Amino acid sequence: MKRVAITGVGVITAAGADQETFWKNIAEGNPCFSPITRFDPSRTKTKLAGEIKDFDPEKYGIGKKEQRRMDLFCQYALAAATDALADAGTDFKDLDPFEVGVLVGSGIGGFSTCCAESEKFVEKGPGRVSVFFVPMMMGNIAAATVSMKYGFKGDNIDIVSACSSGAHAIGEAFRKIKDGYLTAAVCGGAEAALEELAIGGFENMGALSESTDPARASIPFDKERGGFVMGEGSGILVLEEYEHALARGAHIYAELAGYGATGDAYHMTSPDPEGDGAARAMKNALQEAGVAPEELTYINAHGTSTPINDLYETRAVKKAMGEENAHKVAISSTKGVTGHLLGAAGAVEAVVCALAVDKGEIPPTAGYRVPDEECDLDYVTEGPRRAPVLSALSNSLGFGGHNASLCFKKAK
Numbered sequence: 316m317k318r319v320a321i322t323g324v325g326v327i328t329a330a331g332a333d334q335e336t337f338w339k340n341i342a343e344g345n346p347c348f349s350p351i352t353r354f355d356p357s358r359t360k361t362k363l364a365g366e367i368k369d370f371d372p373e374k375y376g377i378g379k380k381e382q383r384r385m386d387l388f389c390q391y392a393l394a395a396a397t398d399a400l401a402d403a404g405t406d407f408k409d410l411d412p413f414e415v416g417v418l419v420g421s422g423i424g425g426f427s428t429c430c431a432e433s434e435k436f437v438e439k440g441p442g443r444v445s446v447f448f449v450p451m452m453m454g455n456i457a458a459a460t461v462s463m464k465y466g467f468k469g470d471n472i473d474i475v476s477a478c479s480s481g482a483h484a485i486g487e488a489f490r491k492i493k494d495g496y497l498t499a500a501v502c503g504g505a506e507a508a509l510e511e512l513a514i515g516g517f518e519n520m521g522a523l524s525e526s527t528d529p530a531r532a533s534i535p536f537d538k539e540r541g542g543f544v545m546g547e548g549s550g551i552l553v554l555e556e557y558e559h560a561l562a563r564g565a566h567i568y569a570e571l572a573g574y575g576a577t578g579d580a581y582h583m584t585s586p587d588p589e590g591d592g593a594a595r596a597m598k599n600a601l602q603e604a605g606v607a608p609e610e611l612t613y614i615n616a617h618g619t620s621t622p623i624n625d626l627y628e629t630r631a632v633k634k635a636m637g638e639e640n641a642h643k644v645a646i647s648s649t650k651g652v653t654g655h656l657l658g659a660a661g662a663v664e665a666v667v668c669a670l671a672v673d674k675g676e677i678p679p680t681a682g683y684r685v686p687d688e689e690c691d692l693d694y695v696t697e698g699p700r701r702a703p704v705l706s707a708l709s710n711s712l713g714f715g716g717h718n719a720s721l722c723f724k725k726a727k
Contacts, residue, residue, distance in 0.1 A: 323403025365546025365654030422658025482661025546654025573604030579716025590631025618648020
């Protein structure tokens, strides 16, 4: 079995489109929410989002012609991948292209394209639907585009598991390298679903925050939490076989050492109240990484700021770690800064964990003020916490009961 190193990270989010800005906002717990401008929100109760305002595709080599043929989620993925590879300092030309894979998940895919072309179809008929409609809306087109851009011919996969998509993509890439099928992989998730239709759907489910105060909109584990804030963007990691990374003198942010994936088999949207599936995913990731519960430094929780998710995830942590260890480990949700990026959430939070391990800093749960008697763990509410992060766990829990946990360790 091979070891797996994280040697490059790229993020495109409302909290920052470069590593320095992103980490500053994450570490300081600065909520990066603003009034929705992507559409007129007068008909919705939801007014805030983690909307990316200043994205420039041309900065990443995406020209005007390509932009017209590429959905926004795909542009985000390609931009984050470009930054991640630049950060890794390699294009992997030393490897057979079939040894480098691309695994990029998306929960919804080209949703903006779907909305725009649907309106065109209704107003003007099928003859006016774009010839690029189908490839632009396909969820797999982000992975395909990255592979075509860089010539990577290994496993090329889009994983769709709702809010766990990005985490599952990273976990499966980890396994491909660990088992010797790949030497390196560009992996993560991307999402761009800030459309009135999506907001309406989530809003009618009672899943979104209606707060107009950015500091109190996404407040994971807080007793007054009322729903999540939708975000958008992409998180991409460069993974490579550990010895290959050492041989080229790469900076290793962390070792990706464990992965757990389970299903709740419970409900279309609600996590299992007992947290059995999520707990088993955490246990499996820790066991594969060789990290005992009492040794775990940090958990980046799924922590959506919805009443049931945060409660059920708290129960799952206790079940996975044991009551005593659960109260000792530092836990935070960074969705109080970025919002919920749906299929990209787990990927962006994997970037957070890699940076936390590398920098020795645990980010806080932004916006937290009012303790909840049933959510009674250490949610790092006092601000950033400087401490050696020897190990970290990232949880992703998706609609349909899809659970994924990734375990990171300090590079040795």
